[in-house]
Amino acid sequence: MRGTPVVAGPSSYFRPENIDELPAAERDLVARRERLLGQAYRLFYERPIEIVRGEGTRLYDADGAEYLDVYNNVPSVGHSHPRVVEAIARQAATLNTHTRYLSRGILDYSDDLLATLPPGIDNAMFTCTGSEAxxxxxxxxxxxxxxxxxxxxxxxxxxxxxxxxxxxxxxxxENTVAPWVRIVDAPTGDGSEFVRQVVAATDALRQSAHGLAAVIVDTVFASDGVVPGRHLPGSPGFLAPVVAATRAAGGLFIADEVQPGFGRLGSWPSAARTSTGTGTGTDTGTGTGSGTGRAAHDTDFTAPESGLWGFARHTIVPDIVTLGKPMGNGMPIAAMLARRDLVDAFGAEMRYFNTFGGNPVSIAAAQATLDVVRDEHLPQNATAVGRYLVSQLTALAGTAAEIGDIRGAGLFIGVDIVDAHGQPDEARTVALLNELRRRHVLIGASGLANNTLKVRPPLPFSISDADRFLTELEGALTTLRHQRRSRPSA
Amino acid sequence: MRGTPVVAGPSSYFRPENIDELPAAERDLVARRERLLGQAYRLFYERPIEIVRGEGTRLYDADGAEYLDVYNNVPSVGHSHPRVVEAIARQAATLNTHTRYLSRGILDYSDDLLATLPPGIDNAMFTCTGSEAxxxxxxxxxxxxxxxxxxxxxxxxxxxxxxxxxxxxxxxxENTVAPWVRIVDAPTGDGSEFVRQVVAATDALRQSAHGLAAVIVDTVFASDGVVPGRHLPGSPGFLAPVVAATRAAGGLFIADEVQPGFGRLGSWPSAARTSTGTGTGTDTGTGTGSGTGRAAHDTDFTAPESGLWGFARHTIVPDIVTLGKPMGNGMPIAAMLARRDLVDAFGAEMRYFNTFGGNPVSIAAAQATLDVVRDEHLPQNATAVGRYLVSQLTALAGTAAEIGDIRGAGLFIGVDIVDAHGQPDEARTVALLNELRRRHVLIGASGLANNTLKVRPPLPFSISDADRFLTELEGALTTLRHQRRSRPSA
Known part of the structure; x- marks a missing residue:
């Protein structure tokens, strides 16, 4: 059962068989890594990078060279944010135990966090990873x-x-999912086909021996290529009928906020405050309609429409909400939030204890992160810079035929890379990631065809950062065009 | 489905229905906690404690009162150890990303860690929790x-x-385990009945549609009441025939080292260096034979017989080893170590990425923890203090009929609490935990009958700490005896 992993088609990852093409320093590290960690681990890029330092929206390699980070959503308030670092250091020096002793920090944080959710989502249970949540x-x-x-x-x-x-x-x-799982196509357009497929799947499961336990969606559909909801103030988004169908079939609706949560999708004014609007506060896409450029409002973070959560763009209240990645700016902390009656029913049947879950150091990191999101108005920054990025990307698409649909909200923007026929072009997408890496801009891709550039930087990303990204993206597209012309067989 | 959890019999945990008996400060915290975290969370003790600070083997409550920690194995090198705190603070201020960029820290740590395992356990994969591992x-x-x-x-x-x-x-x-799980009794005595049951179960599974994937054991059997292996140098322990039967049936042997790992069971001299011995280096129990009081040797931590791992006491080499709790002294980090051919086979079929798994801050904490274990000779301390504890507990058992069997290795000692007929006495065990808590000594219980005191303190536990524990244990037993006499109906 030994063997080199078979990678079909273009890959965003380093291929172990290309190790001899690397410079000596990286070659040694890659070889050591393969020896110690084995083949299940992947590295980004044709030429992997050794990152040694991070600050704000910048990363630095072992030679001191600087990179613009357009990829990392986990260090959401910026790499090595001093307030988060200080909170971690202080708490680690004071106490780090578990949830079987009383501790005020976890209660203060839970109060603070739950106040940003709609009434009805009343309980928090802490884990270490989004997977556990x-x-x-x-x-x-x-x-x-x-x-x-x-x-x-x-x-x-x-x-x-x-x-x-x-x-x-x-x-x-499809072959890796369990027999009790049903798959539906990710939403496109107004989401009506998605709704139709979910309703059909809930009916089918309800009539099967499995029954329906849950519909779970990442509310920005990150791995499906980025599909933010397109909420019109006062009217529900396409997840509303999904939630209704889920409950009608006896199931629960789980909003997986691991990717969209904690303000990445931008602030958005509540329906009440913008009832005269026709667009949305944070829509930044061109795919199925465009935002109207409404200015970002100062947001009440205790309101469910604060912009912290992707599901809120659809004007729905989930039964369960799961959180992870950006929650502690890199410290392992995650959570499941849920209706109290559900948690009570679960707790009456069984205890739950997660050794590291909700430990004081992780909680301190999470509290500092939430404080910084608020105090530095990061959702508002996401809205403003995201909107700028989309307008500039849209302009660039006018001269760059490789850019197809652009969808996004705040600082989560998907940019489809297409071929001359408008079809997904994974090879060019992968080449673009590597060319941008050569230009010291770090970015990734997602989507079923792996042809969606995922613009998902730390939230303090500035207009100046955006300009640098746009300049290098345009340059990279030009470079790739020249390479194709000079190497027609490539 | 609402309702108060039904707790059958005595419980080590706080009962929510007793909230009105608490002092105001704790009552408010407990009420807030139930409102925010729900009923699946449990609190230790009749009267829960708010812990606010920790240092070494001591914890401090909100009033500044000090407690001796005989319970917490996660802060294994001591609460708030300054070297671990400094490593966390330094790395958090520098960089915290993930394993898709090259990083030397994870490779240096993997090299260091794997060198303490026997040849054949060659690969490390990192997760955040023992559950994930x-x-x-x-x-x-x-x-x-x-x-x-x-x-x-x-x-x-x-x-x-x-x-x-x-x-x-x-x-x-039994009702909660999956249909593909077979349960065997935990080992007692020389382990021969355990071996017989495992062999029978492997045969039964091999002949079933399930087949045998794995036998997994916590190598100190912590939740089963603490059963350290009783290795005689040069001869294998009772897990050796279990490993052989597992492989003969086509399965893999998984050593779960989340509880025993990282030196808790004490140092032990290698068979080669102690070939004239008749006892073992760390056996501290009286249950089925006693150690001969061999002095602790300085240990070569690059040798598999270093004493870092519970399975090594049985002179076996597992196929897979899982690590957790004490690995980062409280930072969420865990790992699965395995034979390279197994990891290669897995990696050829699928990628593995755990967002926070192996992140630089968790790795820095783990490296500092391993360094402290070595530099402060904590396994040797575990051996010496563990042996002292067992000799004193054995002496105490001569006058305290409540103390039954004593089993242990290093600083993991199980002390059975029994009734007048020598039968497990869970009620008295729970009363003892609460009386010790009143005496500012924190300890827990385990075992199928929940009547085994689990002596499992941070590893810098000193002879003086041991004396304080022994004094309070004797006092608590006396107090409980008086209470029983004065309240015969209790």
């Missing part, structure tokens, strides 16, 4: 409903435990 | 063997993801 959400949903069936999108990714890998077709397609 | 180990075992069946002990606990909760009967008995 989704795993717990499924345990709860299956336990409370007594059903097994789960509905996910075609390229969904919800984590790596056995249970959530079994609902993550992005890890290996 | 065991979950990954099962994914690997099932994937590589093509089988589903797993054998565990009767009160086994391997974690809280859906997959590992399904192999953890301690969470809810």
């Amino acid at each position: 989704n795993d717990l959400a499924l345990r709860l949903a299956k336990g409370v409903t007594g059903n097994q069936g789960v509905i996910v999108t075609r390229n969904a990714y919800h984590g790596v435990t056995t249970e959530v890998a079994a609902i993550s077709p992005s890890l290996g397609g | 065991n979950d990954l180990a099962l994914r690997l075992a099932k994937g590589v063997t093509g089988n589903q069946g797993v054998i565990v002990t009767r009160n086994a606990y391997h974690g809280v993801t859906t997959e590992v909760a399904a192999i953890s009967p301690s969470l809810g008995g």
Whole structure:
């Protein structure tokens, strides 16, 4: 069973068989890594980078060279943010235990966090990773409903435990999901076809032996190529009928906020405050309609319409919400939030203890991160810079035929890379990632065809950062065009 | 489905229905906690404690009162150890990313860690929790063997993801385990009955549709009441025939070192260096034979017989080793170590990425922790103080009939609490935990009958700490005896 992994088609990852093409320093590290960590680990880029330092929106390699980070959503308030670092250092020097002693920090943070959710989402349970949060959400949903069936999108990714890998077709397609999973196409356009498929799947599961336990969606559909909701103030988004159909079939609706959560999608004014508007506060896409350029409002973060959560763009209230990645700016902390009656029903049947879950150091990091999101108005920055990026990308698309649809909200923007016929061009997308890396701009791709540039930088990303990215993107596209002309066989 | 959890019999945990008996400060915190975190969370003790600070083997409550910590194995090198705190603070201020960029820290640590394992355990994969490590180990075992069946002990606990909760009967008995799980009794005496049951279970699974994927054991059997191996130098322990039977049936042997790992069981001289001995270096129990009081040797930590691992006491080499709790002294970090051919086979089929797994800050904490374990000779301390504790506990048992069997290695000692007929006495065990808490000594219990005091303090536990524990234990036993006499109905 030994062997080199078979990578079909172009890959965003380093290929181990190309190790001899690397400079000596990277070659030694890559060889050591393969020896110690094995073949299941992947490295970004044709030429992997050794990163040694980070600050704000910048990363630095071992030679001191600087890179613009357009990829990392985990250090969401910026790499090595001093307030988060200070909170971690202070708490680590004071106490780090667990949730079987009383501790005020976890209660203060839970109060603070739950106040940003709609009434009805009243309880928090803490884990260390988004995978654990989704795993717990499924345990709860299956336990409370007594059903097994789960509905996910075609390229969904919800984590790596056995249970959530079994609902993550992005890890290996339809063959890797469990028999109790039904797959629907990710939404496009106004989402009506998505709604139709979910309703059909809930009906099918309800009539099967599995029953329906849950519909779970990443509310920005990150791995499916970025599909933010297109909320019109006062009217529900396309997830509203999905939630209704889920409950009608006896299931629970789980909003996976691991990717969109904590302000990445930008602030957005509440329907009440913008009832005269015709667009939305944060829509930044060109795909199925465009935002009207409404100025960002100062946002009440205790209101559910604060812009912290992707589901709120659809004017829905989920049964369960899962959080992860940006929650502690890199410290391992995640959570499952849920209706109190669901948590009570679960707690009456079984205890839950996660050794590191909700530990004081992780909580301190999470509290500092939430404070910085608020104090530095990062959702508002996401709205403003995101809107600028989309307008400039749209302008660039006028001269660069490789740019197809652009969809986004705040600082989560998907840019489709297409061929001369407008079809997904994965090879060019991968070449673009590597050319941008040569230009010291770090970015990734997603989507079923892996042809969607994922613009997802740390939230303090500035207009100046955006300009640098746009300049290098335009340059990279030009370079690739010249390479294709000079190497027609490539 | 609302309702107060039904707790049968005595409980080590606070009962929510007793909230009105608490002082005002704790009552408010407990009420807030139930409102925010819900009923699945449990608190230690009749009267929960608000812990606000820790240092070495001491914890401090909100009033500044000091407690001796005989419970916490996660802050293994001592609460708030300055070298670990400094490593965390320094790395957090520098960089915290993920494993898709090259990083030297994870490679240096992997080299250092794997050198303490026997040849053949060559690869490390990093997760955030022991649950995730065991979950990954099962994914690997099932994937590589093509089988589903797993054998565990009767009160086994391997974690809280859906997959590992399904192999953890301690969470809810036989009814909670999956259909592909077989349960055997935990070892007693020389382990021969345990071996017989495992062999029978491997045969049964091999002949079933499930097949045998893995036998997984916590090598100190912590939740089963503490059963350290009783290795005689030069001869294998009772896990050796278990490993042989596992492989003969086509399965893999997983050593869960989340509880025993990283030196808790004490240093022990290698067979080669102690070939004239008749006892063992770290055996500290009286249950089925006693150690001969061999002096602790200075240990070569690059040797597999370093004493860092529980499985090494049985002179076996597992196929997979899982690590967790003490690994980063409280920072969420865990790992699965395995034979390279297994990791290669897994990696050829699928990628593995854990967002926070192996992040630079967690790795820095783990490296500092391992450095401190070595530099402060903590396994040697565990051996010396553990041996002292057992000799004194054995002396105490001569006058305290409540003390039954004593089993242990290093600073993991199980002390059975029994009734006048020598039978497990859970009620008295729970009363003892609460009386010790009143005396500012924090300790827990385990075992199928929940009557085993779990002596499992931070590893810098001193002879003076041991004396204080012994004094309070004797005093608590006396107090409980008086209470029983004065309240015969209790």
